[in-house]
Amino acid sequence: MKYLSLIFFMSLLPQYAGKSLRRDGSHPRTFEDIKNEIAGYSDTAKAIIDLAVHGKAQNRSYERLAVFADTVGPRLSGSKNLDAAIQYMFSALQKDGLENVHLEPVKVPHWERGEEFAVMLEPRNHSIAILGLGSSVATPPEGITAEVMVVASFDELHRRAQEAKGKIVVYNQPFVTYGETVRYRSQGAVEAAKVGAVASLIRSIASFSIDSPHTGWQNYQSGVPRIPTACISVEDAEMMSRMALRGTKIVVYLKMGARTYPDSPSFNTVAEIVGNKYPEQIVLVSGHLDSWDVGQGAMDDGGGAFISWEALSLIKDLGLRPKRTLRMVLWTGEEQGGVGAEQYYQLHKENISNFDIVMESDEGTFKPSGLAFTGNAKARDIIKEIMALLLPINVTDVFDNADGTDINYWMRDGVPGASLRDDLSKYFWFHHSQGDTMTVQDPNQMNLCAAVWTVVSYVIADMEEMLPRDSKGALNK
Numbered sequence: 001m002k003y004l005s006l007i008f009f010m011s012l013l014p015q016y017a018g019k020s021l022r023r024d025g026s027h028p029r030t031f032e033d034i035k036n037e038i039a040g041y042s043d044t045a046k047a048i049i050d051l052a053v054h055g056k057a058q059n060r061s062y063e064r065l066a067v068f069a070d071t072v073g074p075r076l077s078g079s080k081n082l083d084a085a086i087q088y089m090f091s092a093l094q095k096d097g098l099e100n101v102h103l104e105p106v107k108v109p110h111w112e113r114g115e116e117f118a119v120m121l122e123p124r125n126h127s128i129a130i131l132g133l134g135s136s137v138a139t140p141p142e143g144i145t146a147e148v149m150v151v152a153s154f155d156e157l158h159r160r161a162q163e164a165k166g167k168i169v170v171y172n173q174p175f176v177t178y179g180e181t182v183r184y185r186s187q188g189a190v191e192a193a194k195v196g197a198v199a200s201l202i203r204s205i206a207s208f209s210i211d212s213p214h215t216g217w218q219n220y221q222s223g224v225p226r227i228p229t230a231c232i233s234v235e236d237a238e239m240m241s242r243m244a245l246r247g248t249k250i251v252v253y254l255k256m257g258a259r260t261y262p263d264s265p266s267f268n269t270v271a272e273i274v275g276n277k278y279p280e281q282i283v284l285v286s287g288h289l290d291s292w293d294v295g296q297g298a299m300d301d302g303g304g305a306f307i308s309w310e311a312l313s314l315i316k317d318l319g320l321r322p323k324r325t326l327r328m329v330l331w332t333g334e335e336q337g338g339v340g341a342e343q344y345y346q347l348h349k350e351n352i353s354n355f356d357i358v359m360e361s362d363e364g365t366f367k368p369s370g371l372a373f374t375g376n377a378k379a380r381d382i383i384k385e386i387m388a389l390l391l392p393i394n395v396t397d398v399f400d401n402a403d404g405t406d407i408n409y410w411m412r413d414g415v416p417g418a419s420l421r422d423d424l425s426k427y428f429w430f431h432h433s434q435g436d437t438m439t440v441q442d443p444n445q446m447n448l449c450a451a452v453w454t455v456v457s458y459v460i461a462d463m464e465e466m467l468p469r470d471s472k473g474a475l476n477k
Contacts, residue, residue, distance in 0.1 A: 169192035303449070
Protein backbone atom coordinates (compact mmCIF):
# COMPACT_ATOMS: atom_id res chain seq x y z
CA MET A 1 0.00 0.00 0.00
CA LYS A 2 2.81 2.44 0.85
CA TYR A 3 4.29 1.90 -2.62
CA LEU A 4 0.98 2.77 -4.26
CA SER A 5 0.90 6.00 -2.21
CA LEU A 6 4.45 6.83 -3.27
CA ILE A 7 3.61 6.24 -6.95
CA PHE A 8 0.53 8.51 -6.62
CA PHE A 9 2.55 11.30 -5.00
CA MET A 10 5.28 11.08 -7.65
CA SER A 11 2.66 11.32 -10.37
CA LEU A 12 1.69 14.73 -8.97
CA LEU A 13 5.22 16.18 -9.01
CA PRO A 14 5.20 17.53 -12.59
CA GLN A 15 1.93 19.33 -11.88
CA TYR A 16 3.36 21.10 -8.82
CA ALA A 17 6.99 21.46 -9.94
CA GLY A 18 8.53 24.64 -8.56
CA LYS A 19 5.51 25.44 -6.36
CA SER A 20 5.41 24.89 -2.62
CA LEU A 21 2.16 24.15 -0.86
CA ARG A 22 0.75 26.58 1.71
CA ARG A 23 -0.62 25.34 4.99
CA ASP A 24 -4.13 25.68 3.65
CA GLY A 25 -3.26 23.56 0.61
CA SER A 26 -3.25 26.49 -1.83
CA HIS A 27 -0.25 27.59 -3.88
CA PRO A 28 1.69 30.84 -3.40
CA ARG A 29 0.88 33.26 -6.18
CA THR A 30 3.55 33.86 -8.76
CA PHE A 31 4.21 37.29 -10.23
CA GLU A 32 2.52 36.06 -13.38
CA ASP A 33 -0.62 35.42 -11.32
CA ILE A 34 -0.45 38.98 -9.96
CA LYS A 35 0.07 40.43 -13.45
CA ASN A 36 -2.99 38.58 -14.67
CA GLU A 37 -5.02 39.84 -11.72
CA ILE A 38 -4.02 43.44 -12.43
CA ALA A 39 -4.72 43.06 -16.14
CA GLY A 40 -8.25 42.07 -15.14
CA TYR A 41 -8.81 45.65 -13.95
CA SER A 42 -8.40 47.07 -17.45
CA ASP A 43 -12.12 47.71 -18.00
CA THR A 44 -12.51 49.25 -14.53
CA ALA A 45 -9.54 51.54 -15.12
CA LYS A 46 -11.02 52.66 -18.44
CA ALA A 47 -14.35 53.35 -16.76
CA ILE A 48 -12.63 55.50 -14.12
CA ILE A 49 -10.67 57.39 -16.76
CA ASP A 50 -13.75 57.94 -18.92
CA LEU A 51 -15.79 59.25 -16.00
CA ALA A 52 -13.02 61.54 -14.71
CA VAL A 53 -11.69 62.85 -18.02
CA HIS A 54 -14.62 62.73 -20.43
CA GLY A 55 -17.78 61.92 -18.49
CA LYS A 56 -20.13 63.53 -15.99
CA ALA A 57 -17.34 64.02 -13.45
CA GLN A 58 -15.22 66.00 -15.92
CA ASN A 59 -13.85 69.18 -14.25
CA ARG A 60 -15.60 68.30 -10.97
CA SER A 61 -12.48 68.39 -8.79
CA TYR A 62 -11.57 71.78 -10.27
CA GLU A 63 -15.05 73.22 -9.80
CA ARG A 64 -15.28 71.95 -6.24
CA LEU A 65 -11.88 73.43 -5.45
CA ALA A 66 -12.80 76.76 -7.02
CA VAL A 67 -15.90 77.12 -4.83
CA PHE A 68 -13.91 76.13 -1.76
CA ALA A 69 -10.92 78.39 -2.45
CA ASP A 70 -13.08 81.38 -3.38
CA THR A 71 -15.30 80.88 -0.35
CA VAL A 72 -12.75 80.12 2.37
CA GLY A 73 -9.51 81.60 1.05
CA PRO A 74 -6.10 80.95 2.65
CA ARG A 75 -6.01 78.60 5.64
CA LEU A 76 -3.11 79.20 8.00
CA SER A 77 -2.67 76.82 10.92
CA GLY A 78 -4.55 78.10 13.97
CA SER A 79 -6.66 80.57 11.98
CA LYS A 80 -10.42 81.03 11.78
CA ASN A 81 -10.15 80.42 8.03
CA LEU A 82 -8.73 76.96 8.66
CA ASP A 83 -11.55 76.22 11.11
CA ALA A 84 -14.05 77.31 8.45
CA ALA A 85 -12.32 75.15 5.84
CA ILE A 86 -12.51 72.04 8.02
CA GLN A 87 -16.20 72.56 8.76
CA TYR A 88 -16.84 73.20 5.06
CA MET A 89 -15.18 69.92 4.08
CA PHE A 90 -16.86 67.95 6.86
CA SER A 91 -20.26 69.05 5.55
CA ALA A 92 -19.34 68.58 1.87
CA LEU A 93 -18.04 65.04 2.40
CA GLN A 94 -21.21 64.06 4.25
CA LYS A 95 -23.38 65.51 1.46
CA ASP A 96 -21.32 63.52 -1.04
CA GLY A 97 -22.49 60.31 0.64
CA LEU A 98 -19.08 59.10 1.79
CA GLU A 99 -18.77 56.83 4.81
CA ASN A 100 -17.35 57.38 8.29
CA VAL A 101 -16.89 61.11 7.72
CA HIS A 102 -15.36 62.42 10.92
CA LEU A 103 -12.85 64.83 12.42
CA GLU A 104 -9.87 63.65 14.48
CA PRO A 105 -8.66 66.28 16.99
CA VAL A 106 -5.08 67.58 16.87
CA LYS A 107 -3.17 70.58 18.24
CA VAL A 108 -1.48 72.91 15.74
CA PRO A 109 0.82 75.95 15.94
CA HIS A 110 -0.82 79.37 15.91
CA TRP A 111 1.34 82.15 14.48
CA GLU A 112 0.14 85.43 12.97
CA ARG A 113 2.27 87.80 10.91
CA GLY A 114 0.52 91.03 11.92
CA GLU A 115 1.46 94.34 10.32
CA GLU A 116 4.76 94.23 8.44
CA PHE A 117 6.66 96.40 6.01
CA ALA A 118 10.17 97.31 4.94
CA VAL A 119 11.65 100.40 3.30
CA MET A 120 15.10 100.99 1.85
CA LEU A 121 16.19 104.43 3.11
CA GLU A 122 19.65 104.60 1.47
CA PRO A 123 20.83 105.03 -1.25
CA ARG A 124 17.22 105.93 -2.18
CA ASN A 125 13.72 105.54 -0.85
CA HIS A 126 12.24 102.24 -2.03
CA SER A 127 9.39 100.12 -0.64
CA ILE A 128 10.46 96.49 -0.21
CA ALA A 129 7.75 93.83 -0.46
CA ILE A 130 8.17 91.31 2.37
CA LEU A 131 6.43 88.27 3.81
CA GLY A 132 7.39 87.35 7.36
CA LEU A 133 8.40 83.74 7.85
CA GLY A 134 6.40 81.39 10.05
CA SER A 135 7.39 81.48 13.75
CA SER A 136 9.35 84.72 13.27
CA VAL A 137 9.49 87.07 16.23
CA ALA A 138 8.44 90.70 15.87
CA THR A 139 10.72 93.66 15.65
CA PRO A 140 10.63 96.12 18.55
CA PRO A 141 7.52 98.34 18.30
CA GLU A 142 9.59 101.16 16.80
CA GLY A 143 11.06 98.81 14.17
CA ILE A 144 14.69 98.27 13.21
CA THR A 145 16.80 100.62 11.13
CA ALA A 146 20.15 99.13 10.15
CA GLU A 147 22.75 98.87 7.43
CA VAL A 148 22.46 95.87 5.13
CA MET A 149 25.06 93.18 4.52
CA VAL A 150 24.38 91.10 1.40
CA VAL A 151 25.70 87.53 1.09
CA ALA A 152 25.20 84.83 -1.52
CA SER A 153 25.71 81.83 0.78
CA PHE A 154 26.21 80.67 4.33
CA ASP A 155 29.90 80.21 3.53
CA GLU A 156 30.18 83.90 2.60
CA LEU A 157 28.31 84.87 5.76
CA HIS A 158 30.76 82.94 7.90
CA ARG A 159 33.79 84.34 6.04
CA ARG A 160 32.53 87.88 6.65
CA ALA A 161 31.23 87.25 10.16
CA GLN A 162 33.13 90.23 11.60
CA GLU A 163 31.11 92.59 9.36
CA ALA A 164 27.67 91.28 10.36
CA LYS A 165 27.23 92.60 13.89
CA GLY A 166 24.33 95.03 14.17
CA LYS A 167 23.35 94.64 10.52
CA ILE A 168 20.43 93.22 8.59
CA VAL A 169 21.72 90.23 6.63
CA VAL A 170 20.22 89.93 3.15
CA TYR A 171 20.64 86.53 1.52
CA ASN A 172 20.81 86.56 -2.29
CA GLN A 173 21.33 82.83 -2.74
CA PRO A 174 20.68 81.42 -6.25
CA PHE A 175 17.80 78.98 -6.68
CA VAL A 176 19.17 75.50 -7.38
CA THR A 177 16.39 73.14 -6.31
CA TYR A 178 13.76 73.68 -3.66
CA GLY A 179 15.20 70.94 -1.46
CA GLU A 180 18.68 72.46 -1.56
CA THR A 181 17.81 76.16 -1.48
CA VAL A 182 15.05 76.08 1.16
CA ARG A 183 17.66 75.74 3.92
CA TYR A 184 18.28 79.48 3.58
CA ARG A 185 14.66 80.10 4.51
CA SER A 186 14.60 77.61 7.37
CA GLN A 187 18.06 78.37 8.83
CA GLY A 188 18.80 81.91 7.61
CA ALA A 189 17.75 83.70 10.79
CA VAL A 190 19.73 81.35 13.03
CA GLU A 191 22.93 81.66 11.00
CA ALA A 192 22.60 85.45 10.83
CA ALA A 193 21.94 85.69 14.58
CA LYS A 194 25.04 83.61 15.32
CA VAL A 195 27.22 86.35 13.83
CA GLY A 196 25.37 89.20 15.56
CA ALA A 197 22.87 90.32 12.91
CA VAL A 198 19.71 92.07 14.11
CA ALA A 199 17.42 90.68 11.37
CA SER A 200 17.54 88.62 8.19
CA LEU A 201 15.86 89.12 4.83
CA ILE A 202 15.96 86.11 2.53
CA ARG A 203 15.58 85.96 -1.21
CA SER A 204 12.37 84.03 -1.86
CA ILE A 205 12.76 80.35 -2.63
CA ALA A 206 11.38 80.67 -6.14
CA SER A 207 12.53 79.65 -9.60
CA PHE A 208 10.84 82.70 -11.16
CA SER A 209 9.50 85.95 -9.79
CA ILE A 210 7.37 88.94 -10.71
CA ASP A 211 8.38 90.98 -7.67
CA SER A 212 6.49 88.61 -5.39
CA PRO A 213 7.83 87.40 -2.01
CA HIS A 214 7.22 83.80 -0.93
CA THR A 215 6.68 82.82 2.69
CA GLY A 216 7.19 79.54 4.58
CA TRP A 217 8.15 78.08 7.95
CA GLN A 218 11.50 78.74 9.60
CA ASN A 219 13.14 77.28 12.67
CA TYR A 220 14.91 78.93 15.57
CA GLN A 221 17.63 77.14 17.50
CA SER A 222 17.98 76.80 21.24
CA GLY A 223 20.68 79.06 22.63
CA VAL A 224 20.72 81.36 19.58
CA PRO A 225 19.06 84.81 19.76
CA ARG A 226 15.75 84.99 17.93
CA ILE A 227 15.80 87.74 15.33
CA PRO A 228 13.01 88.88 12.99
CA THR A 229 13.11 87.22 9.56
CA ALA A 230 11.20 87.60 6.33
CA CYS A 231 11.44 86.79 2.65
CA ILE A 232 11.83 89.47 0.00
CA SER A 233 11.40 89.24 -3.76
CA VAL A 234 14.11 87.88 -6.05
CA GLU A 235 14.24 91.29 -7.73
CA ASP A 236 14.93 93.23 -4.51
CA ALA A 237 17.54 90.71 -3.35
CA GLU A 238 19.38 90.96 -6.66
CA MET A 239 19.14 94.76 -6.69
CA MET A 240 20.68 95.05 -3.22
CA SER A 241 23.36 92.56 -4.22
CA ARG A 242 24.32 94.70 -7.22
CA MET A 243 24.41 97.81 -5.03
CA ALA A 244 26.58 96.10 -2.43
CA LEU A 245 29.04 94.83 -5.05
CA ARG A 246 29.45 98.44 -6.20
CA GLY A 247 30.29 99.44 -2.64
CA THR A 248 27.04 101.33 -2.09
CA LYS A 249 25.86 101.69 1.49
CA ILE A 250 22.33 100.27 1.96
CA VAL A 251 20.12 101.12 4.93
CA VAL A 252 16.76 99.44 5.53
CA TYR A 253 13.92 100.10 7.97
CA LEU A 254 12.04 96.94 8.97
CA LYS A 255 8.90 96.61 11.08
CA MET A 256 7.15 93.32 11.85
CA GLY A 257 4.28 92.69 14.27
CA ALA A 258 4.39 88.88 14.27
CA ARG A 259 3.03 86.98 17.28
CA THR A 260 3.06 83.36 18.38
CA TYR A 261 0.11 82.10 20.44
CA PRO A 262 -0.42 78.82 22.32
CA ASP A 263 -1.18 75.82 20.11
CA SER A 264 -4.75 75.77 18.83
CA PRO A 265 -7.23 72.88 18.56
CA SER A 266 -7.77 71.67 15.02
CA PHE A 267 -8.65 68.47 13.12
CA ASN A 268 -7.58 66.03 10.47
CA THR A 269 -10.58 65.42 8.21
CA VAL A 270 -11.38 61.79 7.33
CA ALA A 271 -13.78 60.02 4.97
CA GLU A 272 -13.93 56.43 3.71
CA ILE A 273 -15.32 53.85 1.38
CA VAL A 274 -15.38 50.79 3.65
CA GLY A 275 -13.89 47.60 2.25
CA ASN A 276 -16.19 44.66 1.57
CA LYS A 277 -13.74 41.86 2.45
CA TYR A 278 -10.83 43.27 4.49
CA PRO A 279 -12.34 46.44 6.00
CA GLU A 280 -9.62 46.65 8.65
CA GLN A 281 -6.94 47.04 5.94
CA ILE A 282 -6.35 50.59 4.72
CA VAL A 283 -5.33 52.24 1.48
CA LEU A 284 -4.80 55.88 2.42
CA VAL A 285 -5.03 58.80 -0.03
CA SER A 286 -4.32 62.30 1.17
CA GLY A 287 -3.49 65.96 0.75
CA HIS A 288 -3.28 68.76 3.29
CA LEU A 289 -6.09 71.23 3.93
CA ASP A 290 -4.08 73.99 5.62
CA SER A 291 -2.10 76.53 3.62
CA TRP A 292 -0.20 79.76 4.09
CA ASP A 293 -2.03 83.01 4.71
CA VAL A 294 -1.47 84.42 1.22
CA GLY A 295 -3.17 83.63 -2.07
CA GLN A 296 -5.86 80.94 -1.87
CA GLY A 297 -3.86 77.77 -1.20
CA ALA A 298 -5.35 76.42 -4.43
CA MET A 299 -2.16 74.76 -5.63
CA ASP A 300 -0.60 74.04 -2.24
CA ASP A 301 -2.42 71.94 -1.43
CA GLY A 302 -6.01 72.43 -2.52
CA GLY A 303 -5.37 70.39 -5.66
CA GLY A 304 -3.96 67.40 -3.77
CA ALA A 305 -6.77 67.48 -1.22
CA PHE A 306 -9.47 67.68 -3.85
CA ILE A 307 -8.20 64.92 -6.15
CA SER A 308 -8.10 62.73 -3.03
CA TRP A 309 -11.77 63.56 -2.43
CA GLU A 310 -12.45 62.99 -6.12
CA ALA A 311 -10.93 59.50 -5.94
CA LEU A 312 -13.55 58.43 -3.42
CA SER A 313 -16.33 60.20 -5.34
CA LEU A 314 -15.45 58.50 -8.63
CA ILE A 315 -15.36 55.06 -7.02
CA LYS A 316 -18.69 55.71 -5.32
CA ASP A 317 -20.26 57.02 -8.55
CA LEU A 318 -19.24 53.85 -10.41
CA GLY A 319 -20.81 51.66 -7.72
CA LEU A 320 -17.46 50.11 -6.85
CA ARG A 321 -16.52 48.87 -3.39
CA PRO A 322 -12.96 47.59 -3.01
CA LYS A 323 -11.96 44.72 -0.76
CA ARG A 324 -10.01 47.06 1.52
CA THR A 325 -11.10 50.34 3.03
CA LEU A 326 -10.14 53.36 0.98
CA ARG A 327 -9.52 56.16 3.46
CA MET A 328 -9.01 59.82 2.62
CA VAL A 329 -7.25 62.03 5.16
CA LEU A 330 -7.01 65.80 4.72
CA TRP A 331 -4.13 66.72 6.98
CA THR A 332 -3.84 69.89 9.04
CA GLY A 333 -0.68 71.71 10.12
CA GLU A 334 1.40 70.34 7.22
CA GLU A 335 3.05 73.69 6.55
CA GLN A 336 4.51 73.70 10.06
CA GLY A 337 6.19 70.34 9.49
CA GLY A 338 3.42 67.74 9.34
CA VAL A 339 2.06 68.46 12.81
CA GLY A 340 -1.39 66.95 12.24
CA ALA A 341 0.05 63.97 10.39
CA GLU A 342 2.43 63.13 13.21
CA GLN A 343 -0.43 63.10 15.70
CA TYR A 344 -2.47 60.90 13.34
CA TYR A 345 0.49 58.52 13.10
CA GLN A 346 0.86 58.32 16.87
CA LEU A 347 -2.85 57.55 17.20
CA HIS A 348 -2.98 54.85 14.51
CA LYS A 349 0.50 53.30 14.37
CA GLU A 350 -0.56 50.36 16.54
CA ASN A 351 -2.43 49.16 13.44
CA ILE A 352 0.50 49.74 11.10
CA SER A 353 0.40 46.21 9.70
CA ASN A 354 -3.05 46.97 8.28
CA PHE A 355 -1.86 49.99 6.27
CA ASP A 356 -1.38 48.71 2.73
CA ILE A 357 -0.04 51.93 1.18
CA VAL A 358 -0.01 55.63 2.08
CA MET A 359 -0.41 58.12 -0.78
CA GLU A 360 -0.01 61.90 -0.72
CA SER A 361 -0.37 64.53 -3.44
CA ASP A 362 1.40 67.74 -2.38
CA GLU A 363 3.46 68.90 -5.36
CA GLY A 364 0.76 70.37 -7.54
CA THR A 365 -1.90 68.89 -9.78
CA PHE A 366 -0.44 69.92 -13.11
CA LYS A 367 -0.03 67.56 -16.08
CA PRO A 368 0.77 64.19 -14.45
CA SER A 369 3.75 62.12 -15.54
CA GLY A 370 3.48 59.14 -13.19
CA LEU A 371 3.87 57.99 -9.62
CA ALA A 372 6.83 58.21 -7.26
CA PHE A 373 7.07 55.08 -5.12
CA THR A 374 8.90 53.96 -2.00
CA GLY A 375 8.80 50.23 -1.37
CA ASN A 376 10.66 47.01 -2.01
CA ALA A 377 11.40 45.58 -5.44
CA LYS A 378 8.44 43.21 -5.47
CA ALA A 379 6.00 45.98 -4.56
CA ARG A 380 7.55 48.26 -7.19
CA ASP A 381 6.99 45.63 -9.88
CA ILE A 382 3.33 45.45 -8.87
CA ILE A 383 3.00 49.25 -9.02
CA LYS A 384 4.51 49.22 -12.53
CA GLU A 385 1.82 46.79 -13.65
CA ILE A 386 -0.91 48.97 -12.11
CA MET A 387 0.47 52.07 -13.81
CA ALA A 388 0.26 50.26 -17.16
CA LEU A 389 -3.54 50.48 -16.76
CA LEU A 390 -3.14 54.25 -17.28
CA LEU A 391 -1.78 53.86 -20.81
CA PRO A 392 -5.00 55.40 -22.27
CA ILE A 393 -3.91 58.76 -20.80
CA ASN A 394 -0.18 58.05 -21.23
CA VAL A 395 0.72 58.31 -17.53
CA THR A 396 2.63 55.11 -16.80
CA ASP A 397 6.02 56.02 -15.32
CA VAL A 398 7.15 54.91 -11.87
CA PHE A 399 9.80 57.08 -10.24
CA ASP A 400 12.00 56.52 -7.19
CA ASN A 401 11.27 57.91 -3.74
CA ALA A 402 7.77 58.96 -2.84
CA ASP A 403 7.71 62.36 -1.20
CA GLY A 404 5.27 63.76 1.32
CA THR A 405 5.74 65.39 4.70
CA ASP A 406 2.56 63.75 5.98
CA ILE A 407 3.28 60.18 4.87
CA ASN A 408 6.96 60.05 5.78
CA TYR A 409 6.11 58.82 9.29
CA TRP A 410 4.60 55.67 7.79
CA MET A 411 7.22 55.09 5.12
CA ARG A 412 9.99 55.23 7.73
CA ASP A 413 8.28 52.31 9.44
CA GLY A 414 8.17 50.21 6.27
CA VAL A 415 4.73 51.02 4.84
CA PRO A 416 4.87 51.44 1.03
CA GLY A 417 4.27 55.02 -0.06
CA ALA A 418 3.37 56.87 -3.25
CA SER A 419 3.19 60.49 -4.37
CA LEU A 420 1.88 62.05 -7.55
CA ARG A 421 4.49 63.20 -10.08
CA ASP A 422 3.48 66.04 -12.36
CA ASP A 423 4.93 68.96 -14.29
CA LEU A 424 6.69 71.07 -11.65
CA SER A 425 8.16 73.59 -14.09
CA LYS A 426 5.98 76.42 -12.74
CA TYR A 427 5.21 75.13 -9.25
CA PHE A 428 7.77 77.30 -7.48
CA TRP A 429 6.65 80.38 -9.38
CA PHE A 430 3.56 80.44 -7.16
CA HIS A 431 4.52 78.39 -4.09
CA HIS A 432 3.72 80.10 -0.74
CA SER A 433 2.94 83.39 -2.48
CA GLN A 434 0.00 85.63 -3.33
CA GLY A 435 0.08 83.93 -6.73
CA ASP A 436 -1.20 80.59 -5.40
CA THR A 437 -4.79 81.04 -6.62
CA MET A 438 -7.29 79.20 -8.79
CA THR A 439 -5.81 80.95 -11.82
CA VAL A 440 -2.87 78.53 -11.51
CA GLN A 441 -5.11 75.47 -11.72
CA ASP A 442 -6.16 73.79 -14.98
CA PRO A 443 -9.34 71.67 -15.01
CA ASN A 444 -8.11 69.27 -17.69
CA GLN A 445 -4.88 68.59 -15.82
CA MET A 446 -6.79 68.05 -12.58
CA ASN A 447 -9.02 65.52 -14.39
CA LEU A 448 -5.94 63.53 -15.39
CA CYS A 449 -4.47 63.69 -11.88
CA ALA A 450 -7.78 62.49 -10.41
CA ALA A 451 -7.85 59.57 -12.85
CA VAL A 452 -4.32 58.50 -11.88
CA TRP A 453 -5.03 58.83 -8.16
CA THR A 454 -8.28 56.86 -8.43
CA VAL A 455 -7.06 53.98 -10.60
CA VAL A 456 -3.98 53.39 -8.45
CA SER A 457 -5.76 53.59 -5.10
CA TYR A 458 -8.73 51.48 -6.19
CA VAL A 459 -6.71 48.64 -7.73
CA ILE A 460 -4.40 48.41 -4.71
CA ALA A 461 -7.43 48.44 -2.41
CA ASP A 462 -9.20 45.72 -4.39
CA MET A 463 -6.35 43.27 -5.06
CA GLU A 464 -6.52 40.01 -3.19
CA GLU A 465 -3.23 40.55 -1.36
CA MET A 466 -1.60 43.58 0.23
CA LEU A 467 1.58 44.98 -1.28
CA PRO A 468 4.65 43.08 -0.06
CA ARG A 469 6.90 44.90 2.38
CA ASP A 470 10.12 44.28 4.23
CA SER A 471 10.67 44.56 7.94
CA LYS A 472 10.48 47.95 9.67
CA GLY A 473 12.80 50.52 8.17
CA ALA A 474 14.07 48.14 5.47
CA LEU A 475 12.33 49.47 2.37
CA ASN A 476 14.47 49.66 -0.75
CA LYS A 477 14.01 53.26 -1.83
